[in-house]
Amino acid sequence: MSKNAENDLYGTNLSVESMKVIAESIGIGNLPDDAAKELAEDISFKLKHIIQDAAKFVHHAKRTKLMQSDIDAALKAKNLEPQYGFQSAEGLPFRFASGGGRELHFIEEKEVVLNDLLQNLNAKAPLEVSLRSHWLCIDGVQPTIPENPPPVAKNIQKLESVDPINKKPNKETSGKPTTGKQKLRNVETVQIKQLATHELSVEQQLYYKEITEACVGSDEARRAEALQSLASDPGLHEMLPRMCTFIIEGVRVNVVQNNLALLIYLMRMVKALLDNQSLYLEKYLHELIPSVTTCIVSKQLCMRPELDNHWALRDFASRLMSQICKNFNTSTNNIQTRITRMFTNALQQGDKVPLSSLYGALEGLSELGAEVIRIFILPRLKSIGARIEMHLQGPTTSNIDKIASEHIKQLLIKVVAPVLKNLKNPPDYVEEYKQEFGYLGPALHAAVVKARTQPTPSTTTACNISTSLTNVGATITRTVSQPCQIIQQNTGPQRTIVMNQSGRVANQINNQKILFVTQRPPTPGGSVQPSSQSQQNTVVKFVSNTSTISQQKMITTQKLIQGNQPPVAVVQKSTFQQSQLKKADQMQPPTVDDLSHLM
């Protein structure tokens, strides 16, 4: 007897008002109230009747959505003329208008210019229906192929990780039949408790091997394919723990080895996994976050900090971190709070923190949004400014520190200026800025003034990240907020990571062997290094986005330098297996990452 139930039974009727409006529209000026009421009732009854009938046609067309054609068919069955001229593939777009105490729902009807229709005789033909076959299941096991839905839907994965109590004991998963004959034999061998064994099929093992090799291998085209697969394949759920372990171990080893290229590849794998719509990574965040953090704040990420563009890695990893925060932050895990705290701690340690880590912490914070910048970065601008001033202006600093300081300065100006612009009211005074922010004051002032004069400032960093992160490749050209681009020399030692995967991957997780092959030019390193270094000092420059020509020039000079180098050979290590050696031999030495994909 609730109101809802009542509404259920009787529903709504057309209003008398509607009748009058419709009557007006066909030229009947003043419809008497009684007539309108009578009409409204009758028409409501008839309409409902027709819709009820139309429902039959919906069922028989094996749909759940009522369409225009169903109404037509119902009218036809009642020997009424169908409504010609209505064509709507989707639901009718009802518009709402109110005014003068009256409310009105209507369909926006556009005037159709018949001439246009007549001239465009070649209307787009609908695609022809085609037939495609695939295995939905084989002997009761559903293969994880793109044609089938992911074995564990994302929302179930989420439920499982957020609320484990809710997890139902699945008696029928897509796995192997539980009552098969082979299983019976398993029962005979003593098995007290059904352990959750995550066996990978042979195909999955092969896939894992291929993917991990491609991801850290030297072939960029293959890597792109592998990452694409990681980002889109639906059936990776079962392999996820192994993938994560691979990434974590990889980061752990390569940070020690200062192998920038591999760290970048591993971060790209993280990104691909984050982008995969069918995966829910929450269960693995406790492993992934430290790895990503390492790539942001580690003291040293590359062999030659003064030359290599480890900044791009830090930027990229920071964006990953903000994506993680955005996707997985809940009131129970407080990821964002914890990460913010972690970065802030780095800032608070003052001069003890290396400049590169400081840069990472600042970048990490700034990716978390304007509010974070305002609260955690602004108050420290002065002290940071003082510190980098020392390195930039002081006479005795090393080249490395100088570059780092310059990076920090650029970063701060880039991220703080938009925040200050919103925070402070014009006019801006240089003195005031100097007072408040010390060394960075004048530069910030200039940036803020510049931002104010630009009519459409680039959107806040937070937004920008989200767009650029969803599709790194595509947005390279779109990101305008990047003030500078770093170009670096492609020489120096490179490493390849080769995984020993002769056995079953399933049993290997704990004793994975990671072998490192160092590939060096046969010429004594000492003689090459200094000369290249001297070149580097001239080459590494900040090139502003506007001067693309000079940038291109520099790239070509680089290529020339590369071309002049002697061929690279492999230095054999004694522990290395013969077969793998061959493989390593075939592999081209990885050209140290073309960092453009990270921008």
Place this chain on the structure above:
Amino acid sequence: MEKSQLAAVLQILKKYNLKGTEELLRKEANLGNNIADGPLQQNSDVSSVLTGYKSDGDPETYEDSYMELKRFVEGSLDIYKHELGMILYPVLVHMYLELVYNGHTEKAINLMKKFGPEQDSYYQEDLRKLALVTKRDHMNGNELTDTFKSNQFIIRMSRDTLSLLKRHLNDKKASVLLNIIQEHLYFDMYEGVARNKSQIDATSGAVGGEAKRQDNKTKVYYGIPKAPDIQALAAPVEDEDEGGEQDNPDKPKKKKAKKDPLFSKKTKNDPNAPPPDRIPVPDMRDHDKYEKVKAYREASKRVTLGPDYLPSVCCYTLLNANHTVNCAEITEDSSMLAVGFSDSIVKVWTLVPQKLKAMKSGEQLEDVNVDVEDVVVRMMDERSGETSRSLYGHSGPVYSVSFSPDKTLLISCSEDTTIRLWSLQIWTCLVVYKGHMFPVWDVKFSPLGYYFASASYDRTARLWATDHYQPLRLFAGHFSDVDCVQFHPNSNYVATGSSDRRVCLWDCTTGNHVRLMTGHKSPIMSLAFSVCGRFLASAGVDCKVLVWDLSHGHLVAELTGHEKPIHALAFSRCGNILVSGGLDCLLKVWDFTKLTEEISSEEVNVSHNPDVRIGDDYLLRSFATKSSPLISLHFTRRNLLLAVSMFDGVST
């Protein structure tokens, strides 16, 4: 035929000015002009066929009497309470209609608003439809009110409950109530204990109440007769013979010598099979026999499915077909797929490497040697092979297609009210069967060929033969659209499922209904007979699969799990597995052996519906497709499951 009925027919003839027919009928029925005044007298009757509702009862008393009845039901003993509760719904409906008919709209709406929502959930949909009716005019030609008016609502009740009710009615002498119960309710009494709520719920829900015991008393020959003797043909080749005769592929070879006696013994043992000549079937042609042998041989390679051997499923997905595919069907030998589209086209695909060939032209056919063995192959034009062919002819959405067993004919039905027979050799329409006046929802070829059955919006199902342009039988009795139709494997019976939520089994020879089964709560969209012929599975909009035992017409199991309407059901060739597929993009595999074993071990009480098995016990596995609703399921001869689905790109 009764006189009054004749008079009504005469009146209609007069109305449409069919004088010739009218006179003929008069002559045949030996009716003089004495009935001439009949029409006049009846005129008022036909225009207001609702005299049953003519009542001068005080509109004020209705609500009170209903309250009174409700109080009585609630106050009675727990064992009788639920059975008594069954009368509340029909009483409410008839009170409402009576009030509406007599012009007390206000009172009627009040009554409905007050008591409508507290009826069982499965009645809500009908109540909503009834609530539309608020004027006497609305009752004219309204399907639901007509049904209530012209049919008694059937309630099964134990003797004790019924006597309790009668006593109460006698005591109270509530004229309104008494009138309604006498006029519109029929009590089908049985001996025994009163049923409980779940038992009642299992079989109620249909328009017009439950099935009477009388409805399910006729003997049904649900057995499968012995396969036609194809020994003569197969004799020359020894192992073909064996393949043909061997009904059970598991049979060890050493019994080969004894197989003939064994075989005949087996037929004698199946007392439920109809005599082979119960319905006339055209003789088998040589080609049919050849095909039959092939089928047997294929069947001997069949895998026996079960919980340990789950089927493999090959899914055919129709792409670029958003909301345009209405139906699909695969031939018995799994070589072709036919799809009916909403834009009136029927399209046939080949699923095997052999292309779809057309017959040679007339002149070329003259050159073909008729006496050679492979004459059929030679008749086809080798160069005309195509992987898919379209059949144009319908002028409305095609709702169902069905292949003839010999794969040379295809039958299709459409919203344009016609049924078309197509040749799959010359790829044109051969016959248009016009008979239904309204959209035809379903059509099925008989497993023996020659006959086909159709189901329509006009509330009838019809039995046709391909060489007759008029139906052979007209199965009338459903209160609403007949949504689906299915032939019994022995071709002697036709099952129909309807929007009145009843499943009916009709005898092809007599045209009478022999089983009437209630229990569905929504329109029925799909039917499938078990391989043994004893069980019938039905499913529909209420997302449940119900399994019926045809020997007594009992509901034996209710398989729940789907979340959207089910449109496809299939039994594996070995009969061990039942699969269902629905719009929720799920394919569910059910253990049918377990179900039948449990049923046969149980004692069957003829008068009483056994307890209905509910739950997931029988669910073996559930497979999801990627946003592709399943529209058809088919087991190949080797027990590979073929599923047809259409990819719904919009919903993703």
